[in-house]
Amino acid sequence: MANKRILLIEPGYRNKYPPIGLMKIAAYHGPYGKRDNVKFIKGEQEKSVLRTNWDRIYVTSLFSFEWREISKSIDFALEVANGNATKVFVGGIAASLMHDQFVMEPRWRGIRFIKGLLSDAPAKALHLDDFEEELYSEDVDGTPIEDLVPDYSILDQIKDQYVYPVNDAYFTYASRGCVRKCHFCGVPKLEGGQRDARPITDVVKAIDERYGPKRDLMLMDNNVVASANYRSIIAEIRDLGFVPGAKLARPGRVPVQRRVDFNQGVDARILCKDKMYLQEMSTICIKPLRIAFDHIGVRKPYETSIRMAHDVGLHDLSNYMLYNFHDTPTDLYQRMRLNIDLNEELGIRIFSFPMRFQPTDQKDRTHVGDHWNKYFLRSMQIILQATHGIVSGSPDFFKEAFGDSPDDYENLLLRPQHFLFNRHWYQYHGGRGEFEDYQHQFQRLKDSDRRELVALLSSSVPSTYTGLIGKAESSAVNRILSYYVPLSDEVERDIWDKMKNIKTAAEKISIPEDERVEDAGLTENV
Known part of the structure; x- marks a missing residue:
């Protein structure tokens, strides 16, 4: 029964590691297994697969917040299968943790969504129906796919498109x-x-x-x-x-x-x-x-x-720091600061990666923890963009990025976000006057004003901040809201052009790309 046509699809999201699950499925079907013809693609760009009559199509999934990309690949798999859902199998992390949500999607009725590891015999793990004489449904005693040696050869099929x-x-x-x-x-x-x-x-x-x-x-x-x-x-x-x-x-x-x-x-x-x-x-x-x-x-x-x-x-140390779960911004700051203090005391360097918590069954990154708010989370993402997602290095660079105390850190999180994104321009160069005026207004805010300001900013997206001016109960908040209106593209480009000619101190972070965190979401729009 060899020489069947098997298509493996990994959605088009960015990821750090190859899809080990698909590599093991390739091992099951490939030259060390059933000797089928295995094709691996990433995303939906390779339209040539539409011209082949595939015997089976597998789609993997990673994080739940990649629902949109995963959905595109499942829809594409159905298109490749000419609507024959019985040929399509979907597994992986998201398909396991959000199993019911996948199964309940009307347009995917008939697709087999596999929950958990393929640790049973292949026919059982893949829910194959021997009565329907499905491909390899008789394989009830074979080595579990989970226990197979990954097939590295499939990675060569996409090396011109994507390198992990x-x-x-x-x-x-x-x-x-x-x-x-x-x-x-x-x-x-x-x-x-x-x-x-x-x-x-x-x-x-x-x-x-x-x-x-x-x-x-x-x-x-x-x-x-x-x-x-x-x-x-x-x-x-x-x-x-x-x-x-x-x-x-x-x-x-x-x-x-x-x-x-x-x-x-x-x-x-x-x-x-x-x-x-x-x-x-x-x-x-x-x-x-x-x-x-x-x-x-x-x-x-x-x-x-x-x-x-x-x-x-x-002495080569690294850690993950979950935030946006049950923690407060002060909690996160204290953890980040501890690493800086340990670096200085012990003469080591700990690379820390703050990881924003998202529920494992949520389709996007919009979750806001009880002690956080949307504005603070957007600000944190902007700060991490500037540090490449890493908390590291000297105390001076840490203090500039995150402040010298928990209060400083919360003030940074509440700062107008273009002040964060163009920090050197506003703190040391042409935007300094405007920044100092903002600081003067900010220092006059009472605690109740700050709470109202955070609530207003979190209730809107940056493009609508102009409409917030005059809506606050506090006159102090109404006065400061004008600083939060985003810059126009033209003004932003002008700042960047001017900063190109200004040398600024920057921390050189010598950490290889393959040691960075894969799902920090730093490239997403904020």
Whole structure:
């Protein structure tokens, strides 16, 4: 039954890692599996696929807020299938976490939306109907697709269209699931409880044999330090050659430094209990060590873990900082500031990535936490655009970006957003007079005025701010509202042209693109 035509579609969103799920499906259908003809596309631009009669079409999904892009790909898949929904299968993170919303969409009736991992035999995992004699419906005892070695060859099919920032790596797991049940996280629903995965060595050796050696070891574990076999996992990584200073030498190419990355981060609440965890980490070429700092309540174990990491020689550190959940802006500021203080005290450099919380079943990025507001969230995005999504570096640069205190930070969040976007122009150059006038007006606002100002700005979009003037109950708010009206495109361009000729101090952030956060949403309109 070989030589069937199989189409794999990844929606056209930007993402950091290749679609491992589709790579495993390609392994099931490809030369090491059913020997079908597998085609991989990204987005809906490759119209040539409309001319082929495909036997099956798979669509993957990532974050729920990419609903629009995912929807476009599902609609395209139906078009490719000439309306035959039974040929279309949709899976992945969003399809699992928002399963009911996908199933209930009338235009997608008949499509199979797969929830969770493909960890059963293929026919069962894909919900194939043997009575209808569907393709491979008899495969009730085969190796689960989840356990297959990813097919890297499909990435070559789109290399002229899209290159994943992380690509020269072994993508695998040492463990699945998590011992935690954090309310902001989709892992418990996707993967369930903590358990060990198949040996890393088996996956690495198979990839070497089929596709050649890879530079890095990218482990997608959610909480590896919670594994009962943690020491054995680290020992296996060492045995594979991923030790400090390790390099990969390939014929005709310059040797390259290798690294291990537990890309989902590790748990400070476990790390701080025993120095063994970090001592073990120091025996592999981990870069960076990512430690989650999701709320101020874990400050003590987080700080202890950072100090212990420093003691064992781990100085390439990074973390994710969730905000817009149950935290306040002050909470986020204190966490960011702690890293700056630790950098200065210990002589290390922690790269922090603030991550805006979105519910795992929401179709866009519009969620506003109880202690945040729409205006503050837009301001935070603008600040992060200027810092490339990273909180790092010297105290001086941090203070300029985020302020010298929680109060300073909240004042920045409430500042007119073109003052943030063109900060140097307004603070030090041609716009200084206007900025000083604004500061004078702002300092006269009472707490009640500030609350009214935030409410008004959050109730509108920037293009309608002109209509807010005169609508406030407070005369002080009405006077200051004129500063919030966005600049015209012409004025904006004029500022940029003038700033091109002015040298400004800028922090050089030497962090590779493949270490940046993939879903920060920094390029979206604010």
